[in-house]
Amino acid sequence: xxxxxxxxxxxxxxxxxxxxxxxxxxxxxxxxxxxxxxxxxxxxxxxxxxxxxxxxxxxxxxxxxxxxxxxxxxxxxxxxxxxxxxxxxxxxxxxxxxxxxxxxxxxxxxxxxxxxxxxxxxxxxxxxxxxxxxxxxxxxxxxxxxxxxxxxxxxxxxxxxxxxxxxxxxxxxxxxxxxxxxxxxxxxxxxxxxxxxxxxxxxxxxxxxxxxxxxxxxxxxxxxxxxxxxxxxxxxxxxxxxxxxxxxxxxxxxxxxxxxxxxxxxxxxxxxxxxxxxxxxxxxxxxxxxxxxxxxxxxxxxxxxxxxxxxxxxxxxxxxxxxxxxxxxxxxxxxxxxxxxxxxxxxxxxxxxxxxxxxxxxxxxxxxxxxxxxxxxxxxxxxxxxxxxxxxxxxxxxxxxxxxxxxxxxxxxxxxxxxxxxxxxxxxxxxxxxxxxxxxxxxxxxxxxxxxxxxxxxxxxxxxxxxxxxxxxxxxxxxxxxxxxxxxxxxxxxxxxxxxxxxxxxxxxxxxxxxxxxxxxxxxxxxxxxxxxxxxxxxxxxxxxxxxxxxxxxxxxxxxxxxxxxxxxxxxxxxxxxxxxxxxxxxxxxxxxxxxxxxxxxxxxxxxxxxxxxxxxxxxxxxxxxxxxxxxxxxxxxxxxxxxxxxxxxxxxxxxxxxxxxxxxxxxxxxxxxxxxxxxxxxxxxxxxxxxxxxxxxxxxxx
Numbered sequence: 014x015x016x017x018x019x020x021x022x023x024x025x026x027x028x029x030x031x032x033x034x035x036x037x038x039x040x041x042x043x044x045x046x047x048x049x050x051x052x053x054x055x056x057x058x059x060x061x062x063x064x065x066x067x068x069x070x071x072x073x074x075x076x077x078x079x080x081x082x083x084x085x086x087x088x089x090x091x092x093x094x095x096x097x098x099x100x101x102x103x104x105x106x107x108x109x110x111x112x113x114x115x116x117x118x119x120x121x122x123x124x125x126x127x128x129x130x131x132x133x134x135x136x137x138x139x140x141x142x143x144x145x146x147x148x149x150x151x152x153x154x155x156x157x158x159x160x161x162x163x164x165x166x167x168x169x170x171x172x173x174x175x176x177x178x179x180x181x182x183x184x185x186x187x188x189x190x191x192x193x194x195x196x197x198x199x200x201x202x203x204x205x206x207x208x209x210x211x212x213x214x215x216x217x218x219x220x221x222x223x224x225x226x227x228x229x230x231x232x233x234x235x236x237x238x239x240x241x242x243x244x245x246x247x248x249x250x251x252x253x254x255x256x257x258x259x260x261x262x263x264x265x266x267x268x269x270x271x272x273x274x275x276x277x278x279x280x281x282x283x284x285x286x287x288x289x290x291x292x293x294x295x296x297x298x299x300x301x302x303x304x305x306x307x308x309x310x311x312x313x314x315x316x317x318x319x320x321x322x323x324x325x326x327x328x329x330x331x332x333x334x335x336x337x338x339x340x341x342x343x344x345x346x347x348x349x350x351x352x353x354x355x356x357x358x359x360x361x362x363x364x365x366x367x368x369x370x371x372x373x374x375x376x377x378x379x380x381x382x383x384x385x386x387x388x389x390x391x392x393x394x395x396x397x398x399x400x401x402x403x404x405x406x407x408x409x410x411x412x413x414x415x416x417x418x419x420x421x422x423x424x425x426x427x428x429x430x431x432x433x434x435x436x437x438x439x440x441x442x443x444x445x446x447x448x449x450x451x452x453x454x455x456x457x458x459x460x461x462x463x464x465x466x467x468x469x470x471x472x473x474x475x476x477x478x479x480x481x482x483x484x485x486x487x488x489x490x491x492x493x494x495x496x497x498x499x500x501x502x503x504x505x506x507x508x509x510x511x512x513x514x515x516x517x518x519x520x521x522x523x524x525x526x527x528x529x530x531x532x533x534x535x536x537x538x539x540x541x542x543x544x545x546x547x548x549x550x551x552x553x554x555x556x557x558x559x560x561x562x563x564x565x566x567x568x569x570x571x572x573x574x575x576x577x578x579x580x581x582x583x584x585x586x587x588x589x590x591x592x593x594x595x596x597x598x599x600x601x602x603x604x605x606x607x608x609x610x611x612x613x614x615x616x617x618x619x620x621x622x623x624x625x626x627x628x629x630x631x632x633x634x635x636x637x638x639x640x641x642x643x644x645x646x647x648x649x650x651x652x653x654x655x656x657x658x659x660x661x662x663x664x665x666x667x668x669x670x671x672x673x674x675x676x677x678x679x680x681x682x683x684x685x686x687x688x689x690x691x692x693x694x695x696x697x698x699x700x701x702x703x704x705x706x707x708x709x710x711x712x713x714x715x716x
Contacts, residue, residue, distance in 0.1 A: 061709040062111040075103035085176040089309045097531050112706035124185040134159050149422040203686045208679035214626040216673035221644045222620050224605040225634040227661035228590045230615035236589040246585035259521040260573040261539050264513045265561035268488045276477045284337050288346050292334045297468040311468035315359045317418020323347050343473040351466040361458035362432045363414035365401045368450040384444045384451040433460045488551040488558040498546040498562045518576030521713040529554045540713050591657040603652040608664050635660050
């Protein structure tokens with residue numbers, strides 16, 4: 014406690030200032046967004062949890078914290094797609110701090126400072142600490158590494174200090190939730206009666222003769238599938254179709270935004286000017302933040318950390334500009350403002366691993382012999398990469414054996430010794446043996462302690478204003494000439510080159526509509542202002558201008574019939590086919606041969622032995638738990654009436670029943686049941702708390 018307290022005392026104020034600055038840099042325009050607290054938009058609620066109203070500003074605060082964490086871990090600001098992925102996590106954090114907190118308070122659960130220290134360097138180490146502070150030689154957690162790290166925190170740069178304090182802040186809430194869930198799980202137990210039932214279901218066996226008449230024996234044309242039948246099925250089976258959120262069915266038309274030839278010319282003119290300005294810039298961080306599509310913070314990198322497109326440039330020099338270099342869909346400019354020699358070295362190598370099948374001398378000799386054979390072929394001129402893909406036995410085989418750059422301490426000592434001792438690139442002449450097997454080694458870059466200070470700007474070719482206006486005009490024309498859903502149908506008939514896309518069952522929480530990513534403005538329109546048959550405005554989504562028409566809209570808890578219509582029709586059809594088969598063979602029929610004769614050629618008569626409820630499999634009929642249960646309930650040689658099964662109608666005759674042997678100790682079965690249910694407990698606890706909190710989710714109105 015004293016150590017962490019001193020760190021806070023020395024660095025806390027500075028960290029607070031730098032954290033605020035970084036958050037402002039990361040969230041950028043969100044401060045002036047429609048949900049921002051600075052715009053005074055606090056009068057409406059993102060949610061109501063446990064009766065507590067959650068204002069947009071609270072959700073924004075959770076999102077900003079996640080963005081900040083992302084930056085600390087990656088040195089990058091999140092992209093729009095990454096930012097979208099934070100929303101469910103921010104939502105869960107809000108629920109934890111409201112719905113869960115009420116439960117914590119009622120039980121008097123807290124996490125004190127001493128307990129937090131215990132999680133970092135005591136007896137109950139947090140799992141993240143266990144994973145992060147391992148001795149590279151043993152692979153085991155080493156508490157001394159943690160203690161040295163904590164002693165060095167005050168000497169670290171501000172971002173590293175901020176990262177540590179941010180992690181420390183999460184320890185309390187994480188342990189609090191673990192405590193609560195552990196308490197709940199302690200209340201879960203298995204009775205002897207439950208264990209006995211499980212034992213009997215696995216060990217009581219029945220042998221049967223059965224008649225199976227598949228539903229496929231009735232053609233679809235033989236049943237009357239109507240809207241009324243579907244409606245009745247949905248009304249009687251609401252539990253099968255839960256709709257916890259508002260939903261809608263839409264159709265939409267996209268107008269792709271594609272950069273023109275003129276846009277491409279202008280882009281390269283712009284990026285050439287940008288390169289010149291970048292070279293003369295005196296504040297690279299600010300320049301990157303102002304000009305990059307995805308800003309990153311300039312940083313020191315060893316050769317293995319350099320972006321791939323830059324690592325291909327030979328003879329990197331101080332005070333140099335490189336680019337624009339194409340990297341995927343973007344072009345990048347790099348400014349290398351400084352080069353230094355570090356105390357740590359890195360190297361690059363490839364390998365081909367030959368594992369032995371066992372620890373026997375014979376198997377090890379066999380692996381070594383194969384290794385030497387392949388090594389000889391490489392020495393004679395065959396491709397190392399081809400040999401690696403053909404003979405390699407680890408995950409590097411498909412990359413030609415390439416291990417990439419790695420620092421000292423990353424590889425096993427025998428491997429590392431050879432690579433870091435090499436004074437030139439090329440093949441190591443003899444096999445190297447490690448605990449994993451025999452390796453053929455190739456040094457692709459000799460060791461270096463050089464580090465480069467790199468600033469990066471990425472830019473993607475985008476459509477200019479003229480292109481945007483042209484494409485937008487087409488979308489506006491569609492709206493003006495259509496006006497509503499009926500008008501859109503006529504417009505599409507007259508313009509067959511324009512296609513509409515159906516999107517059924519859009520939820521108010523959706524983060525995409527088919528391949529349209531982050532359509533939040535469209536979602537907001539659907540679930541707030543839109544009425545059935547309305548045509549939307551033009552929305553710019555995923556490099557498209559989009560116009561949508563609302564076909565149907567349903568409140569939370571109401572079945573979206575159009576979304577589940579075909580699924581409901583299938584199950585309703587099963588019911589109709591079952592009724593037709595049972596009518597044909599007789600509802601009171603208990604004669605297997607007679608039922609098969611009446612059913613016709615599709616009926617199957619078979620025997621199945623040693624069936625039990627644990628598997629539920631009834632020979633060729635497949636999974637038919639109910640039929641097996643009926644057979645277990647009959648006396649020997651007795652026959653059931655027709656049973657509506659999963660795959661068809663069945664009649665079963667019990668031939669014999671083998672009762673499970675009597676036992677007195679059911680403890681192993683209790684343990685098995687507890688273990689199998691433990692993985693589900695966290696989910697059920699979470700669902701119970703959410704249900705009790707009566708959460709009203711209005712995120713679609715804002716995000």
